[in-house]
Amino acid sequence: MKPSDIRAMSEDQLKDQLIALKKEQFNLRFQRATGQLENTARMRQIRRDIARIQTIARQQPAQASA
Template sequence: MKASDVKSMTQDELTTELAKLKKEQFNLRFQRATGQLENTSRFKEVRRDIARIKTIARQKASAAQG
């Protein structure tokens, strides 16, 4: 997911996408613990996507206030 894609999303879409990614991260954690995780790089991608969404959501919220 690119930052430009995230910037074009609305606040509701960001919230939905964040919830979806957190659920995926939870599932990946369980797969890693049980030894079923095949694509280990996906864990890093999901973590970075979560950070990217949180950052842009925060920027939008502060821009709306100020």
């Protein structure tokens, strides 16, 4: 997910996307624990997307007031 795509989202869309990514991360953790995880790189992608969304969501109120 690109930062420009995330910045274009509304606050509600960011929250929905964050919830969806956290659910996917939870499912991937279970797959890894049971030995069913095939795409291990997806764990890293999800973790970074979550961090990216949280960072941009934190920056948006600061930009609006400045």
